[in-house]
């Protein structure tokens with residue numbers, strides 16, 4: 377799909393800046409976006425500065441909060457982030473982004489994309505530069521002497537790009553002014569002050585004022601309680617009856633175990649009541665491993681969604697799987713982290729109330745079977761920042777209208793993700809009654825569903841939201 381001049385080297389187009397071409401001389405090395413970042417560094421989008429008579433408080437400094445904070449700051453909108461931890465940080469785990477998320481990074485600010493580009497690792501083989509995942513039959517019955525058999529590939533314009541979330545957060549933090557980030561601020565509640573300002577109360581007894589609050593406080597959101605009411609049936613996330621072992625292995629060990637093609641390029645092992653996926657990260661030094669398994673039992677500790685388990689337990693869960701899956705699990709440490717997969721299975725009727733709004737996992741925590749929870753959070757940030765920056769939005773009163781316009785364009789798409797991701801989670805484990813283990817039927821489903829995930833022009837959606845806003849303001 378990329379142009380190749382006669383007798384020239386292979387070329388990769390930096391998608392968002394189509395004029396920038398990067399020669400790739402060796403199709404077996406890990407190519408990252410590092411070069412492209414240096415090339416595009418001077419091309420950051422400039423956002424108009426329009427003075428605003430309001431201040432935004434963001435609760436939570438994860439991917440949703442930071443990308444929104446950066447997008448607002450770059451648009452000269454007064455903004456503060458209140459984070460309950462004592463520094464910005466992420467539990468160590470891999471994450472990847474599809475093309476819709478990468479486009480949204482650009483809309484937020486070119487620096488967000490550059491931050492991503494500095495830490496993302498693509499598939500190693502140039503022949504797989506557009507592959508999102510190669511799908512394999514992960515079961516014993518699907519294995520030949522060479523290991524798991526390939527069934528099909530899902531491709532995207534940007535292929536696969538794995539990164540360690542902590543690395544991404546470290547890069548994003550550099551783009552947000554330190555004096556506007558407040559740590560150790562465990563948000564408890566918000567009320568309206570006498571002067572019309574919103575008063576935020578924190579667990580340490582301190583307060584802060586703002587004209588509007590954006591809840592980016594993740595799956596256990598406190599702001600969600602303020603928006604819906606503490607007793608609302610959609611306030612609590614729901615266990616999807618799946619958990620995931622997460623780990624990473626040194627790439628040389630992974631290559632020795634399962635071969636270069638599967639280790640250095642994104643691979644997805646379909647199975648019965650379980651599935652495993654891997655992709656390269658850390659510049660190709662590590663292979664990220666996520667092994668999901670069905671859980672007949674409830675997850676009783678709804679406060680802590682992770683716990684320690686063992687490699688032995690993982691191998692037992694996957695005992696009916698083929699040799700590749702077992703070799704992958706054999707690369708994990710003796711003790712490894714298990715994540716309970718919760719989502720907003722009871723969709724929120726609205727993301728907003730007055731001058732409060734929710735984005736990211738606070739609004740639409742999803743199971744990760746589309747690999748898109750964080751990506752959709754960045755879409756939220758892009759649309760909300762564009763709305764707040766609109767020149768007609770000047771006063772605190774206008775913000776309520778902005779939040780309604782945001783809700784109108786985002787609610788349906790964000791709800792779709794949660795529902796579709798559950799559907800896919802069942803399909804990849806042979807648990808959908810209509811599809812079973814008919815992997816070709818599943819392939820067709822995936823093609824259609826990834827069209828929805830990636831087939832969005834986020835700038836256009838932001839424009840639609842602005843049109844809606846203008847009508848409402850008029």
Ligand SMILES: Cc1cc2nc3c(=O)[nH]c(=O)nc-3n(C[C@H](O)[C@H](O)[C@H](O)COP(=O)(O)OP(=O)(O)OC[C@H]3O[C@@H](n4cnc5c(N)ncnc54)[C@H](O)[C@@H]3O)c2cc1C
Nearest residue numbers: 436438439440460472563594736737744747748749750751
């Ligand atoms: C196994 C797994 C794999 C995944 N893989 C992918 C993937 O490949 N691609 C993808 O796009 N997504 C993926 N996701 C989803 C993604 O991780 C989340 O959607 C994303 O991290 C949500 O970001 P967030 O900022 O909304 O929430 P969080 O990351 O949870 O951040 C919330 C922040 O708010 C803070 N906070 C919470 N409460 C308060 C409070 N009361 N006061 C102040 N601060 C508070 C927290 O400390 C935290 O910093 C995956 C998820 C899982 C579980």
